[in-house]
Structures are given as structure tokens and as C-alpha cells.
Amino acid sequence: MHQIWIPLKDIPAGGGEYEVDDQSVWQGPIAEFSLPFNIVEPLRGSVFLLPQDDGCLVRGRLTGRISAPCDRCAEPAELAIDHSFDSFEPFPAPAQPQRPAQPAQEVARGHGKAGASEPEADGEIEDVDEAVIRISPSGQGVEVSLSGLLWEEFLLALPAKPLCSATCKGLCPSCGSNLNTASCACTQEEGDPRLAALRGLTIGKK
Ligand SMILES: [Zn+2]
Numbered sequence: 001m002h003q004i005w006i007p008l009k010d011i012p013a014g015g016g017e018y019e020v021d022d023q024s025v026w027q028g029p030i031a032e033f034s035l036p037f038n039i040v041e042p043l044r045g046s047v048f049l050l051p052q053d054d055g056c057l058v059r060g061r062l063t064g065r066i067s068a069p070c071d072r073c074a075e076p077a078e079l080a081i082d083h084s085f086d087s088f089e090p091f092p093a094p095a096q097p098q099r100p101a102q103p104a105q106e107v108a109r110g111h112g113k114a115g116a117s118e119p120e121a122d123g124e125i126e127d128v129d130e131a132v133i134r135i136s137p138s139g140q141g142v143e144v145s146l147s148g149l150l151w152e153e154f155l156l157a158l159p160a161k162p163l164c165s166a167t168c169k170g171l172c173p174s175c176g177s178n179l180n181t182a183s184c185a186c187t188q189e190e191g192d193p194r195l196a197a198l199r200g201l202t203i204g205k206k
């Protein structure tokens with residue numbers, strides 16, 4: 001992934017404006033994490049950075065057009081991205097000795113819960129987002145990552161449930177047909193599945 005780190009000391013006193021249209025900023029993580037997104041029209045980020053005493057003000061806008069699988073029918077849904085953001089990134093604390101490790105929280109009790117390890121919401125230093133702000137590798141000063149920032153804002157810009165159309169009929173739960181383009185014989189079989197076992201029964205007529 002193409003990383004774009006801006007040292008805060010390079011930002012003019014009144015703040016700095018940055019335009020990012022290098023698609024690898026988004027395409028890199030999309031490929032790295034095998035995410036089902038396609039960039040249909042180039043993404044473009046405009047970011048304004050204004051360093052403060054204890055962090056950096058971040059303001060900007062992300063635009064473009066992508067496709068993502070429809071939440072109902074799984075066909076590609078085109079989504080216009082036009083997302084404004086406004087945040088404050090607190091500075092990371094300077095490197096300091098690690099606190100002694102917490103006594104291990106109870107290890108998941110019971111069997112059959114393999115791999116269900118919840119990340120501990122503990123030991124976080126304020127809300128420092130290390131993908132976005134860090135101490136310079138030289139140890140001098142702080143840098144902000146435009147690429148990290150614009151990737152996170154991209155994820156925030158996506159709807160939780162993308163739809164190819166507000167009226168998408170989705171897939172038939174029985175046979176999997178795409179009901180937007182096909183009708184299937186099982187549509188009238190809907191009903192409470194708990195009653196399905198009774199459907200075979202014939203009620204004796206008087
Ligand atoms: Zn759909």
C-alpha cells in the first residue's frame with residue numbers, strides 16, 4: 001500500500017491543503033484484504049491539516065464511485081461516494097516504558113469456544129490511531145498519514161447495507177434465484193418454516 005506520511009513540521013502555520021488521487025491508497029488495501037469493492041470512478045481525497053498543541057485537526061472530503069455487492073442480491077451495486085469528515089487526531093505519547101502487563105483476564109471458560117478471543121478494550125492510550133498519526137521514524141516530531149486517513153474515511157463512507165436498488169427483491173431463500181431477474185416456483189412456498197413439517201399431513205375431511 002502506498003503510504004503518504006506528512007511531517008507536521010512541513011505544514012504551513014495556517015494549515016496545509018492536500019489533494020490525493022493516487023488510487024493505490026484505496027486499491028492497495030482493497031487488494032490486500034480481498035475486499036469485494038471496485039473503483040468505478042477514481043476516488044479523490046481533499047484533506048486540510050492544521051496542527052494544534054496536542055494533536056492535529058483534520059478536515060476533508062472524499063469523492064468517487066465504487067461498486068460493492070448488493071446486500072440483498074449480491075450483484076454489484078454502484079455507490080456514489082461523497083463523504084465529508086472533520087476530526088481531531090491526538091498526538092501519540094512519546095515512547096515510554098511499557099506498563100507492566102495486566103494480569104491475564106479469565107481465559108475463555110468452557111470448551112468449544114475456540115478462537116473466540118475478544119480484543120481487550122484496555123491499555124489504549126487515549127484515541128491515538130497509529131494508522132493515521134505517529135512519531136516520525138527519526139524520533140523527531142509527528143507525522144500524519146494521508147493514506148491511512150483516507151482509507152479509514154473510505155470505510156466510514158460505505159453504507160452498512162449497499163443496495164443495487166431500493167426496490168431490490170433479493171434472492172429466493174429456498175432456491176437462490178435472483179428475484180429481480182427471475183421468478184421461481186418456490187415463491188408460494190413461503191410461510192412459517194416451523195409449520196413445514198405439518199404440510200405433508202392431510203386433514204381428514206368429514
Ligand atoms: Zn440487489
Ligand SMILES: [Zn+2]
Pocket residue numbers: 172173174175176177184185186187
Ligand atoms: Zn425459489
